[in-house]
Amino acid sequence: MHWTKFPDALVLPLKTVCLALLDHPVPAQHAVRTGAKLLAVQTISHTTHHLRVLAEWMAHRGLTRLGELTDRHLDAYRTHVLTLDCPVIRKRQLLNTVVLVHAYRDLLPQPCRLATSAPWGGASGDNLVKVPRAPRVNKTPRIAAETMEALLAWSLRMLEDIGPDIADAWRTYQQLQQSSHPSQARFVGLPIRQRLAKFLADAAREGTALPGKRRPDGVLALDEQTLLRLMGLGFSYHRLSSARQREMVAESGLPLTESYALSSAINGTIDGRPWRDRPITPQELPDLVRFLTAAGFVIVCYLSGLRPGEALNLRRGCCDTDPETGELLLVGRRGKGQGRTPLVDAHLADDPWARPWVVVQPVHDAIALLEQLTPHPLIFPPAYGRPTLRTAQTHTRTTYYIAQDIGGFIDWINHNFVTADGGVPIPADPTKRLHVSRFRRTLAHFIVRRPRGLIAAALQYGHLATKVTLSYAGDADTGWMDDLVIERLEFVLEQVGQDRALLDEGEHVSGPATEEYKTRIAQSAAFAGRVVTGVRNSERLLTHADPNVHHGDGMTCVWTKETAACRKAKLAMGLPDNDAPDESECRSTCVNLVYTDRDIQQLRQRLHILTLHADDPLAPQPLRDRAAAQVATLSTTVERHEQASQQSPKEE
Structure with missing residues (x-):
């Protein structure tokens, strides 16, 4: 929420409104009309865009408090909205936002309450724009079965067969970057020139090439930064400090290679053969870590039924086991529904906002491997390695970038592996690109169409509701249950039609x-x-x-x-x-x-x-x-x- 774009006098009142939207369920009179319970965080973020239009309109007329808005002002604002050059649905949202703010009036301080008993006489935005509201339909397209099954299978292969090698190479890379690798102990206390002489002597004795990188003109040159890291020098060193040091490298006569390996061990196999025939190099390692993270996200998000935002906000130590039943749990925070409210009995959990999901073993395995990639508290930080402007302590990786990572992972798999018939391992989805909100919709579709899927879904979420109620004093994920109801209805109608035919x-x-x-x-x-x-x-x-x-x-x-x-x-x-x-x-x-x-x-x-x-x-x-x-x-x-x-x- 970019509050700097709001008029200064209205920032605090509108922050107060948004805090009420975050902290409290939708008041009954508004919930009856909309069917909402507790607004999703993303919904509140969108609401601020509508509030900004109201704030700019108020500032233009010298209004500095929400409590100054009377019925006369609201009629003028409605006229202003109806004359805007924007889609009808946008106009409806702008007017419904005013109705929503009024619905929270009993939870707001007096200066933030609208000076009206009911905006526009109780009419909704649908009636004010005089356009009938279309039925709400889940338009999120499901992922095709061939694409989803192949993507999940290769994500599991990435976790079990390829991931450990990438994690080992990343650990070695991090140690070299932090000057804590065992091979750097021989350089401790030496000045840079002596370190270079010793490194070159050892490389000549062992027959090791020096790290190189390709310049824009195509010439292979010495990668001085990587060389300095190998000698145990930190991030403050970017290049060799003198011409004499470069002469020492030239006089050594050692060859250069773009494929300077971090480790020679490739232990993972695909169909009985090593998954690659050469070691992992520093140049390709960041992309491999990104692909491994994408595979982990597919496993965690798809097999748990979490919303994308809920999965991305998982924190270190989120895996747990129920002490009574032995069920595997994933403890996180819900992004929508009544489960987002604090626990009534907060002493039942270390985090009163925590909610559990019952999961399967691959989800725990994926998180355990992802925790090896970063020391940060978030499982999916915005970046790996050196800090970025968006620190992992306060932000997570966004859904846009994780979708980009999944697309890169699919391209990498299809480029490096082939099926027995020569086709691509992960076929493209015929509908559109894979964005992460499609996972939850796809899982609801598939689970009820598997043999005994209806029974499995009922048992799974029966366990979850009991566990949440008794062990955590919370509520089940009703939004997910809603998805299952829709999918089950479609499945039952299809099955009855087939049986009758x-x-x-x-x-x-x-x-x-x-x-x-x-x-x-x-x-x-x-x-x-x-x-x-x-x-x-x-x-x-x-x-x-x-x-x-x-x-x-x-x-x-x-x-x-x-x-x-x-x-x-x-x-x-x-x-x-x-x-x-x-x-x-x-x-x-x-x-x-x-x-x-x-x-x-x-x-x-x-x-x-x-x-x-x-x-x-x-x-x-x-x-x-x-x-x-x-x-x-x-x-x-x-x-x-x-x-x-x-x-x-x-x-x-």
């Missing part, structure tokens, strides 16, 4: 819940479409449209809570039950099961594999017996389905 084409269904399956699909398939303008509408529509049919691995569950065998098994073991099937506890005798032709095809493939295991003479006898028992069970299911299919009349 296959039934019409003659797909056979067998099992105890066959009639219930057909009834639910027929009832749900009658849905003809409806405009959805909010998440709550989506939830209500999902309740009516969802037939509660879950396609699993070789079977389909027509979920009925009271008769579910998996639920009874969990209750018998003293485990809590969920209102969703648990395939790990599925029983073949459950009356909720049906088998479609698609399921039987999967069972036939599994039968073939199990038969090979049962007949494997080298396998231990208990494993062979177990495979044989599974073959018998699955064969019975397949035979019953085929017999029922032959006996059932074919629809014309």
Whole structure:
């Protein structure tokens, strides 16, 4: 927020307004209209742009306090806004900002309260500009499956196979820059000329080339700065201090090389081969560190479901483990929603603003590696190495630059590696470039479309809500849950449409819940479409449209809570039950099961594999017996389905 651009007399009042927006949930009368709870930090940043227009208008008329704005002034300001040469949506935002400031009047000191009972008689900016408000739709495009899966796979490869070599080279580079590398101990206490003589003698004895760099005219010249670092001289030395020292280098007769290596060890492999055939040089190291950071961001942001700003603001030591459940946690600060408010019981956490996310092991591994790259408190500082104008103590890397880093990482992978068929490892997304806000939208789309994805999402965020409530006295990330509701609604409608189409084409269904399956699909398939303008509408529509049919691995569950065998098994073991099937506890005798032709095809493939295991003479006898028992069970299911299919009349 650049307050220097505001009129001086209005800086303090408007700072007070913005502080109230940051610290307090949206007042009820405004929340009912907009559906907002607690404004995102980025939203407040945008609000300052609208406030600046109001401030400049007030300053032009000699108004120095918000408390001076009466209904007459607001009518004049509305006329001013409506005559501006800007899009209608901008005019609406400018007027709605005034309404927002008034909504916070009870939380502001008297000089900051508008002198009106209701701006423009309670009308909203939509009505004032006389343009109907379009339904709010999430227009963020998802990343194509081929692109996202390849990007995540190569990010994990970067973390596991390539990253350790880059981190080791970066550690060596930092030690050389800070004169703390073991190889520099022999130069301690020597003047620069003696250091140079000793370095040249050692290089001649070991057959080592001197560091060089290419000049603009293409000539390879001595890299004096790197040479000085190798001799243990700090950042205050930029070049050799005398002509005699340059003569010593020339007289040594040592060759120059652009590829002066920091380390000769390349331990990482890709498909059984070293990921590169030459050591890492200082010239390419900054880019490699940037690519490693980009890969780490992809892993952390995508696999956790964090918003980009929440991921970028993670700090050193953010990894944690729940002492009761053993779940891996990522502790950070939410950027939006009720979870951004301080904890009611602040003693439950060292940081009252901290909120946890449940994550998987690669996220912890990525952060552990990123913490090796910088001593700064932020996991994603604005730059590595020497300090910049934007210090890492107060700023983090921006979403713009991290998106640039990800693009560079993809280009580097595609340039240096190829697939077995000669294609690029990470195909381009057909929609547009990869900006980081697309990760969260893509994850919500993919998670509910995976086998048992709906169940996994429900369990994952059920755990998270319980943990946050009991252990941290906070709230779950409701914004992420909203994304899941929308994606689940789309998925359910797609699945019902596919099931109905296959039934019409003659797909056979067998099992105890066959009639219930057909009834639910027929009832749900009658849905003809409806405009959805909010998440709550989506939830209500999902309740009516969802037939509660879950396609699993070789079977389909027509979920009925009271008769579910998996639920009874969990209750018998003293485990809590969920209102969703648990395939790990599925029983073949459950009356909720049906088998479609698609399921039987999967069972036939599994039968073939199990038969090979049962007949494997080298396998231990208990494993062979177990495979044989599974073959018998699955064969019975397949035979019953085929017999029922032959006996059932074919629809014309």
